Amino acid sequence: MHLGTALLLVGAVLAASIVVAVVAARTGLPVLVAFLGLGMLLGSDGPGGIDFDNAVLARRVGTIGLGLILYEGGLQTSWRRLREVAVPAALLSTVGVTVTMLITGVGARWLFDLTWLEAMLLGAVVASTDAAAVFATLRFTHIRRRLARTLEAESGGNDPMAIALTLGLIAWIEHPHSYGLGNLVLLVVRQIGLGLVVGVALGAAATYVFARIPRAVGTFAPVASLAAAALAFGTADVIGGSGFLAVYLVGLAVGSTPSRYRRQLVAFHEGVAFVAQVVLFVVLGLLVFPRELPGVALSGLAIAFVLAFLARPVAVWASTAFSDYTERERLLLGWAGLRGAVPIVLATFALSSDVPHKNTIFNAVFFVVLVSAVAQGTTLEPLARRLRLVSPAPPVPEAPLEVPPTSDLDLVDFIVAPDHAVSGSAVRELGLPRDALIAVVNRDGRAIPPRGSTVVEAGDRLFVLVPHRSRADLEDVFSRWRRRV
Numbered sequence: 001m002h003l004g005t006a007l008l009l010v011g012a013v014l015a016a017s018i019v020v021a022v023v024a025a026r027t028g029l030p031v032l033v034a035f036l037g038l039g040m041l042l043g044s045d046g047p048g049g050i051d052f053d054n055a056v057l058a059r060r061v062g063t064i065g066l067g068l069i070l071y072e073g074g075l076q077t078s079w080r081r082l083r084e085v086a087v088p089a090a091l092l093s094t095v096g097v098t099v100t101m102l103i104t105g106v107g108a109r110w111l112f113d114l115t116w117l118e119a120m121l122l123g124a125v126v127a128s129t130d131a132a133a134v135f136a137t138l139r140f141t142h143i144r145r146r147l148a149r150t151l152e153a154e155s156g157g158n159d160p161m162a163i164a165l166t167l168g169l170i171a172w173i174e175h176p177h178s179y180g181l182g183n184l185v186l187l188v189v190r191q192i193g194l195g196l197v198v199g200v201a202l203g204a205a206a207t208y209v210f211a212r213i214p215r216a217v218g219t220f221a222p223v224a225s226l227a228a229a230a231l232a233f234g235t236a237d238v239i240g241g242s243g244f245l246a247v248y249l250v251g252l253a254v255g256s257t258p259s260r261y262r263r264q265l266v267a268f269h270e271g272v273a274f275v276a277q278v279v280l281f282v283v284l285g286l287l288v289f290p291r292e293l294p295g296v297a298l299s300g301l302a303i304a305f306v307l308a309f310l311a312r313p314v315a316v317w318a319s320t321a322f323s324d325y326t327e328r329e330r331l332l333l334g335w336a337g338l339r340g341a342v343p344i345v346l347a348t349f350a351l352s353s354d355v356p357h358k359n360t361i362f363n364a365v366f367f368v369v370l371v372s373a374v375a376q377g378t379t380l381e382p383l384a385r386r387l388r389l390v391s392p393a394p395p396v397p398e399a400p401l402e403v404p405p406t407s408d409l410d411l412v413d414f415i416v417a418p419d420h421a422v423s424g425s426a427v428r429e430l431g432l433p434r435d436a437l438i439a440v441v442n443r444d445g446r447a448i449p450p451r452g453s454t455v456v457e458a459g460d461r462l463f464v465l466v467p468h469r470s471r472a473d474l475e476d477v478f479s480r481w482r483r484r485v
Contacts, residue, residue, distance in 0.1 A: 013042070017278040032133060032281055032340050032373040036366075039285015052286040055352035061283060062345035065276035066159070067247050069341055071229040072273035073131040073156050074251025075266060082153045082252075085146060088323050089153030092333075093128075096154070096315040097161040100127040100337075103311035104303065111299040111306075112364065114357055117176075121169040122361045125346040126307055126339055126368045128162035131155040131248075133340030133377065143384045145417070147329060151336050156252070159342050160245035164191040166346045170353045194241025199249025202232045206250050210257045221261040222268040228254060277341060284344045287351070288366050296360060300367030307368060308376060312337035328387045336380055339372035409465050411439070414478055418458040422481035428452035431480065433473040436466035 016038060024034035042048030052058075082089070105123030108114055114122065134155040143151075168184035206228045213221055232250040233243035254265070293300075313334035320330055347365040350358045384390050416423050422430065427438055427450045441448040442461040448454065456462065466474045 013038075013282060014275070014278065017282070032277070032377070033370060035278055035281030036285045036288075036370065039282035040288055040290060041285070042282065043286045043288070046290075050286060052283075055287070055348055058283050058287060059345070059348040059352045062280055062341075062348050065280045066341055066345045067229065067233045067244060068269070068276045069273050070131055070156060070159065070244055070248040071232075071251035072269040073152070074248045074253075075225075075255040075269050077152055077156070077252055077255055079252060079256045082149055085150040085153055088320055088325070089150055089157055091319040092150070092154040092316065093158035094161055096319040097124075097127045097158050097165070099315040099318050100307070100311045101162075101165060103314060104307050107303055107306035107311070108364070111302050112296075112357070112360055114360065115173075117169060117173050118355060118357050118361065121166065121173065121350060121355065122303070122364055123311075124162055124165040124169055125350060125361065125365055126303075126343045127165065128158040128342050129155045129337050130340035130342045131159065133338040133373070134336070142390050143332070143381070144389050147332060147336075147384075147389060150333065155338075156248045157245070159248075160192055160195055160242035161188065162342065163244055163346065163349075164188040164242060166349055167191075170350060170355060173356075174354050190240055191242040192245065194239055195236045195243065195245030196241075196249070198236040198239070198241055199232060199246035202228070202235065202246065203250045203253030207253050207257045210254055210261070213261060218261060218264075221264055225254060225265050225269065280341045280344050284347075284366065284369070287348070287362065292359070292363060293366070296363045297367070300364045301371065303364055304368045304371035307339075308335075308337065308371065328389060332380075332384055332387055332389050335376060335383055337372070338376055338380075339369050343369055408467055410468050410471055412464045412466060412471070412474060414462045414464065414481065416456055416458055416460045416462065416481075420458070420481055422456055423458045425456050426452065427454045427456065430456070431477055432464070433466065433470045433477065435470050436464055436474055439463050439465045 017035065020034045020038050021031050024031045040046055042050050043052065101120060101123035103123070104126060105116075105120035108122040109116060109119035112119070112122070129151070134151050164187055165184070168187040171187075172179045172184060209224070209228075210221075213224065228250050229247050232246040235243075236246035237243035255262070313331075316330055316334040316337075320333070325333070343365045347362045351362045355361065381390070430438070432438070438450045440463045441450050441454065441456070442463070443457065443459070464474065
């Protein structure tokens with residue numbers, strides 16, 4: 001294809017994706033479903049007529065895209081927010097994924113003409129929740145902080161487990177006489193263990209570097225961020241570990257690092273992750289041939305409902321059996337098992353392999369993603385309201401002022417929750433570092449210039465100006481403010 005033609009095609013697809021996203025937002029259609037439809041319209045069975053069936057290329061593109069999405073997910077989070085839910089999230093990411101795979105695999109064996117290993121492979125492909133779908137949904141909902149953080153941590157941590165199980169099962173199917181359960185377990189342990197080691201080591205290095213990037217090269221911070229993501233994924237992958245786990249942990253480390261460039265990095269990677277989602281879902285749409293779907297439609301819808309109404313709830317109950325989550329919270333966590341980009345990428349793993357019924361597995365994933373986006377994504381917050389698990393916190397407004405990257409000052413915001421110790425205190429009692437000050441208090445959409453006697457209320461968003469050198473001291477103050485009363 002001529003270079004100009006290729007660029008014209010890429011530009012047209014990206015422009016169409018923006019139009020589709022706007023239409024989806026105005027009509028209430030899930031964006032993921034809209035992108036799927038766009039891909040199908042562009043495919044060989046649609047008016048676009050693009051003949052694309054290169055599963056190997058789709059797998060490579062999907063791997064890169066998923067790595068970028070996971071990195072952005074880690075960057076949007078901070079370790080401080082996840083510490084209180086680390087244990088249940090880890091159990092959901094391991095025990096939960098395994099239970100989901102087993103139950104879904106049994107259902108797939110009964111619904112499709114698959115062997116036991118192929119059925120378990122389908123279960124592994126759809127076993128993990130999706131970081132892109134979860135983060136996109138949580139940005140527009142007000143689910144209680146603890147539950148939202150559990151879902152965030154789980155969505156970033158369970159992908160490596162599902163990927164390792166998928167790779168192991170593919171190898172087992174392709175080499176049934178030389179591969180077995182022991183090899184599968186060893187692969188999972190190696191992938192998770194090495195990915196964890198690389199992620200922690202390079203995350204510590206990234207924390208050191210991003211806290212000390214000089215202002216002279218501040219405009220290159222996104223380049224440094226992309227370099228950190230590529231080094232994390234590549235290092236882990238080369239030594240046989242999970243690049244996906246490593247890249248998520250490094251993103252988490254960078255996102256947890258006090259830095260004047262954090263807002264710049266978040267904005268940059270949000271755009272990159274959006275492009276990655278567009279590519280992944282359009283590629284899935286291109287690889288789906290609508291003429292093949294009627295033959296697996298009923299079984300595909302059935303396996304989607306098995307996953308949503310049986311496998312996921314049982315996995316949540318098994319993973320949180322010894323935690324203090326209430327029954328209502330477990331019910332919401334069970335319904336929040338959103339599927340999206342990850343099953344798509346793993347489906348391309350199967351599609352590019354020598355698995356006998358790989359097309360059946362791929363088409364089944366299409367229905368799983370479709371049902372999850374439509375049924376779960378659009379009803380998550382209404383269910384949370386019905387279960388009285390919605391936080392009263394208002395939507396987060398835009399910052400009323402900006403600090404240029406060349407400034408020695410950082411602008412840091414803090415949202416006051418009803419159970420925070422700082423709620424009800426006067427500004428003069430907040431214990432800020434000596435060289436920090438509250439510039440603006442945003443209350444009910446109004447900007448209030450604070451005085452020493454101004455009382456902080458639940459729902460306030462405090463904007464604090466602090467020199468970069470005192471950012472760590474301010475984070476310590478924030479930790480005291482967050483203590484529950």
